[in-house]
Amino acid sequence: MFRYKRRPHLKFPCLLVFLFHTHIHTTNNTMTAQTYATLNRTGDKMPLVGFGCWKVSPEDAEATIYNAIKSGYRLIDGAADYGNEVEVGRGINKAIKEGIVTREEVFVVTKLWNTYHNKDRLRGAFDKQLKDLGLDYVDLYLIHFPVPLKHVDIDQAYPAGWYQPNKTEIEFEPSPMHECWREMEKLVEAKLARNIGVSNFNVQLILDLLTYAKIKPAVLQVELHPYLQQSRMVTWVQSQGIQITAYSSFGPASFVDLTTDGKTAAPLLEHATIKEIANKHNKTTGQVLLRWSTERNVAVIPKSTNQERIKSNLDIFSWSLDKEDMDKIASLEKGLRFNDPYSYNFNLPLFD
Numbered sequence: 034m035f036r037y038k039r040r041p042h043l044k045f046p047c048l049l050v051f052l053f054h055t056h057i058h059t060t061n062n063t064m065t066a067q068t069y070a071t072l073n074r075t076g077d078k079m080p081l082v083g084f085g086c087w088k089v090s091p092e093d094a095e096a097t098i099y100n101a102i103k104s105g106y107r108l109i110d111g112a113a114d115y116g117n118e119v120e121v122g123r124g125i126n127k128a129i130k131e132g133i134v135t136r137e138e139v140f141v142v143t144k145l146w147n148t149y150h151n152k153d154r155l156r157g158a159f160d161k162q163l164k165d166l167g168l169d170y171v172d173l174y175l176i177h178f179p180v181p182l183k184h185v186d187i188d189q190a191y192p193a194g195w196y197q198p199n200k201t202e203i204e205f206e207p208s209p210m211h212e213c214w215r216e217m218e219k220l221v222e223a224k225l226a227r228n229i230g231v232s233n234f235n236v237q238l239i240l241d242l243l244t245y246a247k248i249k250p251a252v253l254q255v256e257l258h259p260y261l262q263q264s265r266m267v268t269w270v271q272s273q274g275i276q277i278t279a280y281s282s283f284g285p286a287s288f289v290d291l292t293t294d295g296k297t298a299a300p301l302l303e304h305a306t307i308k309e310i311a312n313k314h315n316k317t318t319g320q321v322l323l324r325w326s327t328e329r330n331v332a333v334i335p336k337s338t339n340q341e342r343i344k345s346n347l348d349i350f351s352w353s354l355d356k357e358d359m360d361k362i363a364s365l366e367k368g369l370r371f372n373d374p375y376s377y378n379f380n381l382p383l384f385d
Contacts (some may be wrong), residue, residue: 052380068350072228072251072330073274077172079140079228080217081327082347083108085280085334088287091117101132101363104343110278110334112144112177114160114192122166141168144177144232145217148185148193149321150208156215158213159320161187163225174217174226175254178233179372180383181208195379203379210238211245218248228252233372233383236266241272254278258322259286259301259365266330278332282322285371292376298369306365310358317345324349325362367372 049162069078086094086099086109094117098109102125109123125141128134143166149158153337163171183204185193197204230240230252242250257263257279265314270277281287283302288295307318314321319335323346326333335346354362374381 041319059189066138067242068327070276070330071097071274072250073249075227077227077251079173079276079332080106080108080161081330082106082323082349083110083140083278083332083334084144085114085214085342086117086121087280087336089115089117089118089121093338094120095123095127097336099127099222100124100140100340102128104340105347106333106343106373107134107138108140108142108334109146110142110280111166112175113146113149113158114144114177114194117160118165127168133363136168140172141166142175144175145213146192147178147180147182147195150176150181150210150213151206151230152212152216154184155213156219159220159225161191162165162286163164169224171222173228174220174232175230175232175252176217176234178208178374178383179238180381181206181210181213190251195374195377203293203381210242212331214242214246217302220274221248230254235384236269239270239275241271244257249273250275252276252278252332254280256281256283256370258282259304259307259325259327259362260298260367260369261371262363262366264363267331271330276332277330279326279335279354280334281371282326282327283319283335284369284385287375288371292371294369294376295371298371304365306361310361313358314354317342320345320349321354321358324352324354325359328354328359339356 048270068081070081072079078223084106089097111118117297125139131360143162151153183197183206185197190198195203220284221229228251230250232254234253253275258281267277285295286302300319301322307321311318311321323333323335329351337343370384374383
C-alpha cells in the first residue's frame with residue numbers, strides 16, 4: 034500500500050497560460066514529452082494524455098496497464114463499472130515496485146458508479162475501489178453519471194451495471210446530488226482523494242453544483258470528438274477553471290459492437306478529412322484526433338493493445354495543428370453522441 038503524500042509541484046517551464054488559469058507544462062518523460070494541466074485548488078499536474086481502462090479485459094488489464102506505464106503514460110483512467118480495478122491496480126503497483134515510477138508520478142483516476150450515490154453508501158463503495166486498486170489514495174475521483182440508481186449490494190452484484198439483478202428496467206432512488214457531492218468532499222478532507230470531479234454532466238448540472246459545492250469540481254469528463262465537439266460547453270466549463278477530459282476521442286471506434294450509430298457512422302480513423310490532415314503532418318489519424326483535443330486544452334484517455342499505437346498516441350506534443358486543420362475538423366460536427374443510455378435501449382434520455 035502506498036501512503037498519501039503531498040504531490041510535489043513539478044518544476045517545468047510554463048509555456049502557456051490559458052484564460053481559465055490552466056497552466057500547460059512540458060517535461061521530457063521516458064518515452065516522449067508529457068504535457069500537463071494544472072488543476073484548481075490543489076495545483077496538481079494532470080497529464081493531458083492518459084491511458085483509458087474501459088473495455089480492457091480483466092485477463093489483460095495487469096499487463097496492459099503495466100506496459101502503458103512502462104511506455105510513458107502517467108495517467109491511468111479507470112472506473113468501478115469497468116470491472117477490472119483489481120487487475121489495473123496490480124499493473125500500477127508492479128510498475129511502482131519495479132521502480133519505473135513512484136506513486137506520486139502516476140495520476141490515478143477512478144469513478145463512483147450510479148448505485149452508490151446514497152450518502153450512507155458512497156464511502157463503502159469508494160473503500161472497496163481503493164482496496165481493489167491496492168492504493169491508499171486516488172488522484173481524481175469522478176461521479177460517473179448524474180444518475181442515482183437503486184442500490185445494489187456489493188455482495189449481490191459487482192459491478193452492478195444499470196439494472197437490478199434479474200430486472201430489465203432501470204430503477205432510481207432519491208439520492209440528491211448535493212448529498213452525494215458532500216460525501217465526495219469528505220473523501221478529500223480524509224486525504225483519500227486529492228481531487229474530485231464529475232462525468233457526463235451538462236452545464237445546467239454543473240452550474241447547480243457550483244451553488245453548493247465547498248470544493249469545486251476539478252475535472253469534467255465527457256464524450257468529445259469531431260462528430261460531437263460541444264464547443265459552447267467546452268468554452269463555458271473552461272471559463273469556470275474546470276479541466277475537461279475527453280473520452281471516445283476516436284468517435285464510433287469503441288461503439289461498433291454496442292450501438293446502431295456506432296455501427297453505421299463513418300469511422301473517424303478512416304475519414305478522408307482526418308487522413309488528409311494526417312498525411313500533411315506525417316502522423317496517424319489517431320494522433321490527429323488526439324491532437325485536436327489537446328489543441329483545445331482538453332485531456333484525452335485513449336487505449337490500445339497495439340504497442341506502436343500505444344507509443345504513437347503519446348507523441349502528440351512535438352507538432353501542432355494549424356487553423357486550417359482545426360477549421361476542417363470543425364466542419365465534421367454532427368451532434369452525434371455514441372455513449373447515450375438511450376442508445377442501449379434504456380428508457381433514459383439522459384442528454385435530451
